[in-house]
Amino acid sequence: MFSKEESKKIRQEFWTTFGTNYPRKWLLYNTKIKDVTLKFTFTTKFAQVSIDIEPHDDIIKAYYFDKLLSLKNIIKEEYINDIIFDELYELENGKIISRVYIELANVSIHNRKTWEEAMVFLNNHMDKLEAFFLEYKDFIKS
Numbered sequence: 394m395f396s397k398e399e400s401k402k403i404r405q406e407f408w409t410t411f412g413t414n415y416p417r418k419w420l421l422y423n424t425k426i427k428d429v430t431l432k433f434t435f436t437t438k439f440a441q442v443s444i445d446i447e448p449h450d451d452i453i454k455a456y457y458f459d460k461l462l463s464l465k466n467i468i469k470e471e472y473i474n475d476i477i478f479d480e481l482y483e484l485e486n487g488k489i490i491s492r493v494y495i496e497l498a499n500v501s502i503h504n505r506k507t508w509e510e511a512m513v514f515l516n517n518h519m520d521k522l523e524a525f526f527l528e529y530k531d532f533i534k535s
Contacts (some may be wrong), residue, residue: 395503407435407502415516420523426534429457431522433515436485437501440511442518443494444526455480458491460533464525468493472525473518495522 395403422430428448434441446457458480461468468476473495482492497514500507526533 400503403503404435407508410508411512411515414512419519420526424526424530426457426530428453429533431519431526433519435500435502435511435515437503438498440497440500440514441494442515442522443492444522446491447488454491457533461493464529464532467529468525472521 419433420431421433424430428446430445430447432441432443432445434443444461446454446461448454448457458478462478465478476493476495478493480491482490482494484490495518497511500511500514502508502511
């Protein structure tokens, strides 16, 4: 078990290493759609790449989720076949968001032996998710 400070240092080291090994400007928060973001997540249990829908208005959240859901066959057939759609995804802090994601289990940000596998996963899947998002952004936004 690591202290809060040790854990913070390990997380910083991972993301610095990831940025060095995969140097590119990711879309992430710059989607041009309010409250819709692409995210990397790496915890002590899993790594994830996701599209998060987090508006305070449930109608807007449902609208964007339905738009993504209507593209489900396309994303599964052309980009990421095992992507998961979760309209009521609960974050660690208890907040409920809508999330479309792919997850790699059995990796840990605290275990450097799993870093390479996680980095490859994060890079490859964000590249695919970003390509999908850019291709269908106008549809999602409209």
